[in-house]
Amino acid sequence: MKILENAVVLSNTRIAPHIWSMWLQSPEICAAAVPGQFLHVRIKESTLPLLRRPLSIGRVEEDKLELVWRVVGTGTEEFTKRSAGETVSLLGPLGRGFSAPDSLEHAIMVGGGLGVPPMVYLHDHLKAKGVQTHLLIGARTAEDIPLGPDDTARQDAEIILEKPGDGPSGLATELAMKWFTALKESGKLGKTAVYICGPWGLVLAMQKITPGEKLMLAEVSLEQQMGCGIGVCQGCAVRVKGGPTSYQLVCHDGPVFPLFDVESPHGK
Amino acid sequence: MKILENAVVLSNTRIAPHIWSMWLQSPEICAAAVPGQFLHVRIKESTLPLLRRPLSIGRVEEDKLELVWRVVGTGTEEFTKRSAGETVSLLGPLGRGFSAPDSLEHAIMVGGGLGVPPMVYLHDHLKAKGVQTHLLIGARTAEDIPLGPDDTARQDAEIILEKPGDGPSGLATELAMKWFTALKESGKLGKTAVYICGPWGLVLAMQKITPGEKLMLAEVSLEQQMGCGIGVCQGCAVRVKGGPTSYQLVCHDGPVFPLFDVESPHGK
Amino acid sequence: MENKNPIKVKLGSLELQSPVIAASGCYGYGIEYAELAAPSHLGAFVTKSIAPVRWEGNPPPRLAEVGPGLLNSIGLANMGVDEFCATVAPKLAGLGTKVIVSVAGRVVEDYLTVVRKLEEVDSIDGYELNISCPNVKEGGMAFSRNPAVTEELVSKIRSITNRWFMAKLTPNVATVTDGAKAAEAGGADAISLINTVVGMAVDYRSRRPKLATITGGYSGPPIKPIALAKVWEAYKSISIPIVGLGGIVTWQDIIEFFIVGASAVQVGTMLYADPNTPEKLNAGLGCYLEEAGIQSISELTGTLKTDSPYMHGVPG
């Protein structure tokens, strides 16, 4: 069920130099949402920006939900100006979220940059279901981690930074590799799922290292420029195998797709 | 001499429900300006609004000048948001101001609505030169008078309101008529000038009642949609007799024109 | 006394409860938005353009926002007429608004194929011939750039259907007059214009076009001045009704389109931002017409005052 509503902003805070977190009150969307889904957000009642902006649902707590975003352009910049008490038009929850089969025992979640918020949501969700969760976070620098300094997810997560600085440095794929090896050794790969959300570099690298056939599930969440957000405009097509055409729609068939169905955006 | 500069905003205050007054620091423009000239103002460093907005120079006091405007659309609305300490790009002083011949003894200044600010400037200027000034202000209601509640100009002015309410009601033309009669009786018409700035209704009415040939001078300030403000784009043409073509440019040949050269915008 | 609806309009034989029609490509197959906003606020909707077979559309990216405008190169991705008849058509009845199916093709015969199949479906109130899509290699815009082909296509469709239909024209021509006259001569009940304006955007860093097809169709507020000029041009040359569109956001925009000659309007891109737009537009129109003492919005069609030039700050 999709909901279109004006939700009240509860808070809007900068959690890192270019990253913001907004909490909104939305009982209906919270009740309907699953991890991996997104909201299509009207930043402002105006034609600049013209379109809504897709943002993943971050944490959901009772009737409150979180959106976390990086300021990259006019829309995400303008969104920092909304303040508590104002309302924002939300459309959602949209798309197909991550699958969580009942017999799942281990979940490796690989979040890169702004791919982290939906992973935190998924992590909370699976942990509550009793799944062993391995939340792996990659970011360029400490400032690019989309988690507040005291965020509890920091305790649950293994964080790795591309640029050497404070903390371990390297790529999120290295952390994933480590877990694939460990779970293989403990004979758990068949009860393991891997979930990925992050830049294309991460996605393509994960396609290379993920032992696809041995896992229970491998899913990735994609981004694409969107119009309607609900499967109407055909604007958010990406190259994904398995559908009636070469393309599938991020907003409707995704954003979560089977990892190995996804084709590089660079064409053949 | 025209100046293009970023001037510092000294204050920006609402002086009536829809009318604002801004004081800016601009020694050079203040030194060069004469009453009736205008500034072309860049409301905001953006393309919305795209063009500058023409605003008459209101009072000039030493190196400070005043702009007074009514909020009528996007530009004038946006301009209310500038605050003290910010800078605003000014281009000016522009156009041909009012004439003030040396032998002038009486000046009848008729300002309607937002035509008042340049009249106040002219009034101050002529009074300082020793001319007998008659500042006549017409407005729809008391709220449409573009003067603050304690503005000293209120003492010098005769104010008349179209809608009966507090104070005398009627049309500014009635006040003008009274002075034409009085100055005719005292034999001073030949040393009298009339200056007009206001809506077309006022201008056309003044053309009817002004004893043109008997006066020393009759001038009117016109408005027109503007592009460049400096005679480049040919955008601000109005129908005025006396030039090489049917049209003259408000920004360059005006905004002040001889009252009887000006033709109704409604064509022949 | 009859209870008159001031925003009801008639486009020849087609009566609409509101002048607001959802534009093709911006309202899917008519059922997707129904759970979000009641379709009954619309006078009608136009479906995504339907081809004889499924079209997969153009490679991504297919959308690029440019300021307050949008570029698209969807390439008429659609399910094809057979799937439409099988899966969508049964759901169309009872939506509470009129159904207009947009028809697309690469050659004249394609349009005939689609219409022949749609003739079998009951819950359709009319067709819109999309002869103006800038995003397909053959057909599309090429049709409405060629008045002779337009007339041929329109008259062939006329010969196989008694249903109301309109031809949707492109603004990407020196003059829309010829195409509009051709559609009228061919027997169309109305024309709609404009489809999108050819445009492009580039990412200066990567030096890549923002659309995989390089150029695409420009829509949204920036094209309104172009659309108004085209509707006015067409209005002067034909007598069948014109459905105006391009950049409509507010009810004032709708009044403007009527003044320059439209008898109804379509709203496209704006639906993405706010699916409640039609309801808001109806409300705005209703208030305005009442305040202005106008009995029916149709009275406004073509009422542009062209008599005398005027100036800012007219006497008042």
Place this chain on the structure above:
Amino acid sequence: MENKNPIKVKLGSLELQSPVIAASGCYGYGIEYAELAAPSHLGAFVTKSIAPVRWEGNPPPRLAEVGPGLLNSIGLANMGVDEFCATVAPKLAGLGTKVIVSVAGRVVEDYLTVVRKLEEVDSIDGYELNISCPNVKEGGMAFSRNPAVTEELVSKIRSITNRWFMAKLTPNVATVTDGAKAAEAGGADAISLINTVVGMAVDYRSRRPKLATITGGYSGPPIKPIALAKVWEAYKSISIPIVGLGGIVTWQDIIEFFIVGASAVQVGTMLYADPNTPEKLNAGLGCYLEEAGIQSISELTGTLKTDSPYMHGVPG
């Protein structure tokens, strides 16, 4: 070692110290803005279009702002070639930038008359034939809508001048390719495009058009996507240089025009808002080229990557 200026460009025989040219109609006769902003920041300026005699232009109102765009119907109001030669020409030398005179007419002979007289003036570096104004009844846009007439006019001008000249084309056509090829065949040194796009605006309250001429020419940021598409289209079909314009505000816009095929650009409407735009654009271009390690902006001409589709968030 030679001190190279990375923003210097060559349009055939015409060398410019900056790719930024002030567009016709937006820089007067070249002398008005000189007291406000040094003309030396410009590679060149194009004068207001000059006709054989004074033209008084269209009735007011002549301008209407529409969102971030502008509609104009100036109607080529200009002083005529004789007054230009007598009063303006003597002041043109020493402005520190190249002088391009825009030439307008109602019939072919008009253009020849103007150019013949301008040939007598020393301080002129080139001409721009305005065959694309949408705001005059005869001539103007009609010329560049007709490739045969374009070629005839261009070749006649070629036969009477050795000076560099370009032809300015209209976007109000189905395709600019034919006009661009005609200009090239006629012997033009370059083409410039786009002139304004036909558009209109209405005041819904008074039901009057916002321009006395009803329709006018649309300029400013909203037309940039249209302009980029036209420049790209022309670039694929001709080999003489293209001067791109339409909606340029930032240095990034300039890079975009180069990428799609421009060898220089013009800035029009934006000059009204900020006469210092050329200086700022040069500075922005300079920084960018240095950072990106590009020796000369000319290297960017036509470098659009059309090889492979891509997606948002390319690997990085």
